[in-house]
Amino acid sequence: xxxxxxxxxxxxxxxxxxxxxxxxxxxxxxxxxxxxxxxxxxxxxxxxxxxxxxxxxxxxxxxxxxxxxxxxxxxxxxxxxxxxxxxxxxxxxxxxxxxxxxxxxxxxxxxxxxxxxxxxxxxxxxxxxxxxxxxxxxxxxxxxxxxxxxxxxxxxxxxxxxxxxxxxxxxxxxxxxxxxxxxxxxxxxxxxxxxxxxxxxxxxxxxxxxxxxxxxxxxxxxxxxxxxxxxxxxxxxxxxxxxxxxxxxxxxxxxxxxxxxxxxxxxxxxxxxxxxxxxxxxxxxxxxxxxxxxxxxxxxxxxxxxxxxxxxxxxxxxxxxxxxxxxxxxxxxxxxxxxxxxxxxxxxxxxxxxxxxxxxxxxxxxxxxxxxxxxxxxxxxxxxxxxxxxxxxxxxxxxxxxxxxxxxxxxxxxxxxxxxxxxxxxxxxxx
Numbered sequence: 352x353x354x355x356x357x358x359x360x361x362x363x364x365x366x367x368x369x370x371x372x373x374x375x376x377x378x379x380x381x382x383x384x385x386x387x388x389x390x391x392x393x394x395x396x397x398x399x400x401x402x403x404x405x406x407x408x409x410x411x412x413x414x415x416x417x418x419x420x421x422x423x424x425x426x427x428x429x430x431x432x433x434x435x436x437x438x439x440x441x442x443x444x445x446x447x448x449x450x451x452x453x454x455x456x457x458x459x460x461x462x463x464x465x466x467x468x469x470x471x472x473x474x475x476x477x478x479x480x481x482x483x484x485x486x487x488x489x490x491x492x493x494x495x496x497x498x499x500x501x502x503x504x505x506x507x508x509x510x511x512x513x514x515x516x517x518x519x520x521x522x523x524x525x526x527x528x529x530x531x532x533x534x535x536x537x538x539x540x541x542x543x544x545x546x547x548x549x550x551x552x553x554x555x556x557x558x559x560x561x562x563x564x565x566x567x568x569x570x571x572x573x574x575x576x577x578x579x580x581x582x583x584x585x586x587x588x589x590x591x592x593x594x595x596x597x598x599x600x601x602x603x604x605x606x607x608x609x610x611x612x613x614x615x616x617x618x619x620x621x622x623x624x625x626x627x628x629x630x631x632x633x634x635x636x637x638x639x640x641x642x643x644x645x646x647x648x649x650x651x652x653x654x655x656x657x658x659x660x661x662x663x664x665x666x667x668x669x670x671x672x673x674x675x676x677x678x679x680x681x682x683x684x685x686x687x688x689x690x691x692x693x694x695x696x697x698x699x700x701x702x703x704x705x706x707x708x709x710x711x712x713x714x715x716x717x718x719x720x721x722x723x724x725x726x727x728x729x730x731x732x733x734x735x736x737x738x739x740x741x742x743x744x745x746x747x748x749x750x751x752x753x754x755x756x757x758x759x760x761x762x763x764x765x766x767x768x769x770x771x772x773x774x775x776x777x778x779x780x781x782x
Contacts, residue, residue, distance in 0.1 A: 362450035369454070375445035379465070383409070385434050390416030392423070394434060394458065396442075412444060412456035422461055429463035437541065441465035470577065477582045477607055486589040490613045493594045496562045498633055499626050501530050503554045503561040503593075505547055508535045512569035512600065512619035519623030524758045526748065527630050532561070538568040538599075543578035551587050558592050563626075566608065567598045567619035579606035588612055598622035651728050659721045666714035673710060677703040742773035 356364075380396035383406075387393075392414040397406045414422050414434075423433055426440075434440065443460040481487050502520075506513040513533070520529045534550035537543045547566070554564055566588070578584070579599055588595050589611035597612040598619045609615035616622050677699065748756045751767045762768070766781040 359450060362448070366448045366450060369446060369448040373445075375443070375459075377441060377462075378444045379439065379441050380408075380410075381439050382434055382436050384436055390419065392419060392434065392458075396440075396444075396456070410444070410446075410454075410456050412442075412458050414458045418459065422458055426461050426463045426466065429467055434461070438466055439469040470580070474580050474607060477580060477585065478610070480582060481585060481589065481607070481611065484586065486586060487611055489589050490591055490595050490611060493592075493613060495594050495613070495629065499562045499629055500528065501560060501562045502532070502626065503557075503564045504531050504533045505536050505550045505554070505564065505566045506533065506568060506619075507538045508533060510538065510568055512567050512598075516565070516567055516598075516619035516623045519620050520626065522759070523623075523627040524760070525627065525631050525634060526757065526759065527627060527634075529626070539576070539578060544581045544584050547578075547584050548587050551591060555592060561593060563594045563596055563613075564591065565596045565598065565619075565622050565626075566612070567622055569600050569619070576600065576606060579608040581607070584608060585611050596622050596625065648728070648731070651731075652725070655721070655725050655728055659718070659725070662717060662721060663714075666710070666717065670707065670710040670714070673706055674703060677706065747771045 378396070380398055382394060383397040384395040385392060394412045394414065396410045396412055398408040399405060400407050427433060441462040442458045444456040444458055446454065446456050448454050478487075504513065504516070506516075517531060520531065534553055536550040537546040551564070554561065576599060585607040588597075588608050594613035596614045596616065597606075597609050598616045598621055599606065599608065600618060605615070614625065616625055680699065748768055748770045750756060750762075751769075756762070756768065762781045764781050768779050768781060770777045770779065
């Protein structure tokens with residue numbers, strides 16, 4: 352009869368063989384799964400086929416709580432995060448066999464430089480692909496609108512950065528009003544890529560309702576922000592039909608989305624400050640144009656008044672000289688022709704009246720012409736009056752003394768204010 356072993360005896364032999372072999376070494380693999388329980392990390396390592404992306408090798412590993420700081424400390428320092436699914440690591444693994452739990456590995460060390468290098472390699476590959484696609488600079492070529500007030504926001508609804516962004520816009524010192532519409536998206540993790548792209552697609556369907564798109568989130572580790580190095584997300588941003596402004600919390604590093612966006616800023620607050628300053632520059636330009644128009648109109652009116660007064664003086668002076676000359680000729684003729692003085696004097700006086708009438712008619716015609724020019728100048732001044740700006744959608748708010756308000760900080764509860772629009776005014780009391 353053939354001898355046999357119990358399963359326990361067989362597993363004990365396997366355990367002995369594995370223990371004697373002292374299997375250990377540096378292994379490169381992708382993290383397929385990572386879980387924490389009672390301080391222990393349970394990690395599944397996998398190697399995938401280059402052809403089908405299906406696993407060709409897999410090993411369950413542990414990092415015991417007593418070794419977590421030693422093993423994960425360097426990785427946390429380099430990336431700002433723990434081990435997680437999707438990253439590639441170079442780990443020193445020792446193998447053991449347990450009769451119940453089977454073959455498993457214990458991760459004793461991780462080289463963070465390998466993980467960082469793999470991340471950077473993938474970034475460079477994505478950049479090369481985007482460059483080959485010819486889309487890297489497309490969004491930067493879209494001009495910013497002269498005034499930005501309708502803003503589509505891609506962010507997590509509960510993110511602190513989103514709240515900071517809205518507060519900064521709402522409390523801007525120029526009193527500029529903004530309309531923001533949130534398109535909520537996951538801003539980190541495996542779901543971030545698809546979530547952000549879905550939000551961008553929703554905005555694209557309503558592109559005529561917005562001036563710009565902002566993508567914002569608070570700070571985070573390299574691993575948290577790795578989703579912004581996605582090829583699909585960057586390609587969507589680069590080819591988006593509206594200017595995209597990114598403020599995704601990178602204090603030191605620049606993501607690929609930052610590189611392809613129209614404008615990249617470090618924080619959500621910085622994005623809000625950029626929008627406010629952009630519009631404030633436009634308001635300053637309007638004020639400058641209004642001042643220049645007022646000065647030009649005042650100068651034109653003064654020149655017209657001076658010209659009219661000078662013309663009036665010249666006309667009356669010429670008329671007086673003509674009358675004096677006519678009377679002189681009449682006197683001379685009366686002395687030389689005493690016998691026909693009455694008849695000739697009558698003719699001279701008639702001639703003088705005729706000349707006077709002609710000169711006065713000419714003077715009045717010239718005065719009418721200059722008056723029409725003055726009227727045209729006044730209509731031009733009215734056309735460029737700053738009040739016309741109100742009819743284009745802007746408003747002006749004054750305090751009870753009629754002084755224009757430029758900041759909400761100067762108001763206190765109970766103050767009476769008046770807001771002027773193109774079609775009327777509204778009186779309010781500050782609560």
